[in-house]
Amino acid sequence: MSEFVVWFESYRKGLKGEVGGKGASLGEMTGAGLPVPPGFTLTTTAFRKSKEQSHVDEDIARLLFELDITDTDMVTERCKGIRESFSKMEIAAPVEVDLRRAYQELCRLSGTINIPVAVRSSATSEDSPDASFAGEHDTYLWIRGEDAVVEAVRRCWASLFTDRATCYRVKMGYEHHLVEMSVVVQKMVRPISAGVAFTLNPINGDRSQVCIDSAWGFGESVVSGEVTPDNYLIDKVLMEIRQRKVSIKEMEFKLSDHDSVERSELEEERAKSPSLTDAQITAIAKLAKAAEKHYGCPQDIEWAVDADMSEENNIVLLQSRPETVWSKKTSSAEGTSQSSGDFMASIVSTLMNPLHTKK
Amino acid sequence: MADRFPSPFDIETPEGAEGWEEMYVYSSLFSEHRRKSEDTTFWFQDGVHWPNVLTPWDATFLEYALASLSQYNSRHLQVPPADGIAFRILNGYCYLSPVAADPSKIEERVANFTDRAGHYFMNWDDLYSNWMVKIRDLIGELEAVQFTALPEIEDADLVVKSGAGVGSGYQMQENYHRIVSLGLKLWNYHFEFLNLGYAAYLDFFMFCKTIFPGISDQAIAKMVAGVDVDLFRPDDELKRLARKALDSGVAEAFSAGDVDATCEILKSSADGQEWIASFEESAEPWFNFSTGSGFYHRDKIWIENIEVPFEFIRNYIENLKEGKDLNRPVEAIRAERDRVVNEYAELISTDEDREAFQGKLGLARTVFPYVENHNFYVEHWAHSVIWRKMRELGAIMVDQGFWEKPDDIFYLKRVEVEEMLWDYFVSWATPEAPAGPGYWPPIIADRRRKCSALANWKPVPALGAPPEVITEPFTVMLWGITSDSVNSWLGGGEQLEGELRGMAASPGLVEGPARVILSPEDIGQMQEGEILVAPLTAPSWAPIFGRIQATVTDSGGMMSHAAIVCREYGLPAVTGTGFATAKIETGQRIRVDGTNGVVTILD
Numbered sequence: 001m002s003e004f005v006v007w008f009e010s011y012r013k014g015l016k017g018e019v020g021g022k023g024a025s026l027g028e029m030t031g032a033g034l035p036v037p038p039g040f041t042l043t044t045t046a047f048r049k050s051k052e053q054s055h056v057d058e059d060i061a062r063l064l065f066e067l068d069i070t071d072t073d074m075v076t077e078r079c080k081g082i083r084e085s086f087s088k089m090e091i092a093a094p095v096e097v098d099l100r101r102a103y104q105e106l107c108r109l110s111g112t113i114n115i116p117v118a119v120r121s122s123a124t125s126e127d128s129p130d131a132s133f134a135g136e137h138d139t140y141l142w143i144r145g146e147d148a149v150v151e152a153v154r155r156c157w158a159s160l161f162t163d164r165a166t167c168y169r170v171k172m173g174y175e176h177h178l179v180e181m182s183v184v185v186q187k188m189v190r191p192i193s194a195g196v197a198f199t200l201n202p203i204n205g206d207r208s209q210v211c212i213d214s215a216w217g218f219g220e221s222v223v224s225g226e227v228t229p230d231n232y233l234i235d236k237v238l239m240e241i242r243q244r245k246v247s248i249k250e251m252e253f254k255l256s257d258h259d260s261v262e263r264s265e266l267e268e269e270r271a272k273s274p275s276l277t278d279a280q281i282t283a284i285a286k287l288a289k290a291a292e293k294h295y296g297c298p299q300d301i302e303w304a305v306d307a308d309m310s311e312e313n314n315i316v317l318l319q320s321r322p323e324t325v326w327s328k329k330t331s332s333a334e335g336t337s338q339s340s341g342d343f344m345a346s347i348v349s350t351l352m353n354p355l356h357t358k359k
Numbered sequence: 360m361a362d363r364f365p366s367p368f369d370i371e372t373p374e375g376a377e378g379w380e381e382m383y384v385y386s387s388l389f390s391e392h393r394r395k396s397e398d399t400t401f402w403f404q405d406g407v408h409w410p411n412v413l414t415p416w417d418a419t420f421l422e423y424a425l426a427s428l429s430q431y432n433s434r435h436l437q438v439p440p441a442d443g444i445a446f447r448i449l450n451g452y453c454y455l456s457p458v459a460a461d462p463s464k465i466e467e468r469v470a471n472f473t474d475r476a477g478h479y480f481m482n483w484d485d486l487y488s489n490w491m492v493k494i495r496d497l498i499g500e501l502e503a504v505q506f507t508a509l510p511e512i513e514d515a516d517l518v519v520k521s522g523a524g525v526g527s528g529y530q531m532q533e534n535y536h537r538i539v540s541l542g543l544k545l546w547n548y549h550f551e552f553l554n555l556g557y558a559a560y561l562d563f564f565m566f567c568k569t570i571f572p573g574i575s576d577q578a579i580a581k582m583v584a585g586v587d588v589d590l591f592r593p594d595d596e597l598k599r600l601a602r603k604a605l606d607s608g609v610a611e612a613f614s615a616g617d618v619d620a621t622c623e624i625l626k627s628s629a630d631g632q633e634w635i636a637s638f639e640e641s642a643e644p645w646f647n648f649s650t651g652s653g654f655y656h657r658d659k660i661w662i663e664n665i666e667v668p669f670e671f672i673r674n675y676i677e678n679l680k681e682g683k684d685l686n687r688p689v690e691a692i693r694a695e696r697d698r699v700v701n702e703y704a705e706l707i708s709t710d711e712d713r714e715a716f717q718g719k720l721g722l723a724r725t726v727f728p729y730v731e732n733h734n735f736y737v738e739h740w741a742h743s744v745i746w747r748k749m750r751e752l753g754a755i756m757v758d759q760g761f762w763e764k765p766d767d768i769f770y771l772k773r774v775e776v777e778e779m780l781w782d783y784f785v786s787w788a789t790p791e792a793p794a795g796p797g798y799w800p801p802i803i804a805d806r807r808r809k810c811s812a813l814a815n816w817k818p819v820p821a822l823g824a825p826p827e828v829i830t831e832p833f834t835v836m837l838w839g840i841t842s843d844s845v846n847s848w849l850g851g852g853e854q855l856e857g858e859l860r861g862m863a864a865s866p867g868l869v870e871g872p873a874r875v876i877l878s879p880e881d882i883g884q885m886q887e888g889e890i891l892v893a894p895l896t897a898p899s900w901a902p903i904f905g906r907i908q909a910t911v912t913d914s915g916g917m918m919s920h921a922a923i924v925c926r927e928y929g930l931p932a933v934t935g936t937g938f939a940t941a942k943i944e945t946g947q948r949i950r951v952d953g954t955n956g957v958v959t960i961l962d
Contacts, residue, residue: 201573207706208571208578237702238578240866240954343480343562343722344473346715350562352440352465 004046004098018043020122020182032294034317039186040102046095047181057177059085069167079161086158100146114144116188119152121159123181142259156183189316193275194219194304199292205326210234210285214275217252230275234285246274283315291320298323361849364821366398375812382415387448402454402822403840406914408652410894412451412813416769420654427546437471451813457834479555483725494736501541501744504534506752509787528784549737556730557836563723577866582700583723586693589732593648594901596641598685601675609634613673618666644740648899650879653738656769660743671902760796770806820848839916839935859936863956864922867931870950871908873943892943904928909951911939911958933958
């Protein structure tokens, strides 16, 4: 660990500003024994150090001067300029040394030369509970080799200035030069299937259920909404699968021969078969439940079934963050006579109201 | 989809059963006088308690039970939305119809109910321990009733010189009156607590469903269910006796072939005699246990048919020899219950709701032992005594030439037994030949014929006009009648070919060969790994639950005894399917999804 590189297992609470939301989340999960693929975070200090010795801040100030966010052509052109400035930027020498060393360490740990990694932006604002701002910054998958990793880091930094992210900051009144980014470098999983899970029922906020969306291949198809995923509801306490909706998943994202993720149409048989076994469904639900217990509030997780691992531990947690929709409401019996201290009023009200014990 | 069920007035009488109406009291029949309302009311067949044809005397408990239930709802406690449950007998089968309270009286009823039911809830422990005293006293009084043939001459000291002023003839009439009036009292006691128990349970149930809309019925049941329940005690006693037989080296006696041979061997050794003494100790009261619902004189009672408990004990001995652990995992059940409660409590968002949850759970657990335990005391123990006493009376009348078999007495209506005893008394007093020996045999023969003819009729699940929505809480809880089941009976709903839907009474998913059991006599046929398909199950079938994979019944709700026992034994169960015994054949492979209440025929 250095001021530029924080391994997931070295993460401590005080480092959140350094590693960003994603980096902190992966660090916490690793510390809590939740099964995330191994990796490290390149800190915001690394970002700052590199930026300080470049002209990027001046370029940003110049290009964003009097930016009209309703003028899409203007936004596109100016943001492109900023990203170009990032891509030409030299990474500070001590940062680059640490980054390359850390990547080599990851290769050594995984026993693979040029281990494929995911390089993800981990902005300090992206994953905060009050701003559900997922997907605004970039993720680069299947990056192999030191040089490619360095390049991907640069691109992640540049992704702070995508059109959308830039407009968002203008709208929210954030200062562009204060926005920082850390970058997560993590061993890739090769997913058989992947998806998301909520530790509550997103339809009604029922916290006694886990809801899983799952599709073949990479979870991006689920997150982006490009496929209608299989959907499962699991009773969190009794750990029983209460509902299964298997959809026709016409495509998957899979790894091409040249390490890129590509769309692939699925043949009918595979498209309509369930993307998870019952054992996997239960294991994902348990994982989601463990994540919720660890964080102390409802979670929204990303998970995958890793083809490289054995049946017993092939469920990998990719990300866990607080669920933002229902957590603001309180699902409660408040206001109904059922929650009042007067138990007879409650019993009378129960008897007077139609029962729906089925469904 | 049909919009209504057949009118009770359009149901045909099965061939050979013409005139069956005369077997029952007029008030229990559909009649022209009440036709208008009867025809537009919704009636469902109660297969939970009365799956078979009622003989005339057996209708007694139906009448006592429903009248007692009704009076508590309508007149005692004033349950706000629900008056009683009307009952009728049609083609020998029982049909019920929940009666809603007059909406204009609701306000007044709420006040009364709050006061009256509130008193019970506030003083539950005291009132319930008093109930246990009352019910044991009542059973004691029943046991004390002795029927004996009338003497040649009365005892000089006991009757004549004692100044009692009344004789054996009077006493015999009085004894019968005592049996029937204690029977009615028994059913009053039965419903003194039952609906209140359900109400508190329902309140917790609805609260859980508000906080956790997707919570399963079983999870709620699991949180409330007791661990040491009297209903499981008979089975526990069998296991204890099996262990004792092995420990004291007398287990071989159970391979002797039949009960008599087994008893011979047991009596021949000191250890065997000690085992018999131990059996007798368990038998009173725990083997006053019916193989059926307890509502039919034909249901075998363990204590009177010791081949039944002996066979179970023999099986348990075999299991023990194979090294099986017969113990119910009481500690594990308790720990699991605590885990479930704690996890749900932790998932509640506000302290206020958590407090309400704990309060309601507390009340539900206070009242629930009654719901679980009363069945043994009333339907099993007390009913066993009543059947026994009636049979004793029947045997006396056999000796007097009134009929052929002791059980013939159950082909008389309740009031006819009184007429018959009057005949016996008068003819003894006069003395002259009684008229009964000429009068009863043809009537009994005719009624036996009618009952056999009626037994071949498959009762339609419902009659009359379906309600828009089933809301009566007890109908749902106990009988498992919901708007969905009504729809599926009408031929609507989502029912697929080869699929039956019912109540998700006990969780789990299994596949296996079905065995359809229509009579308690046949439960011994169940083989290891089979799935039991029956009109209903009785708690006394528990000893075979170790052998089978799952249970499917035609009738019954979440709180039916079958459901309670299946949950206790961890067997998947779907209850209230309506037609399982008609649609499934022995040997067919079926899938039972007790978590979702679906049974699928796979063959």
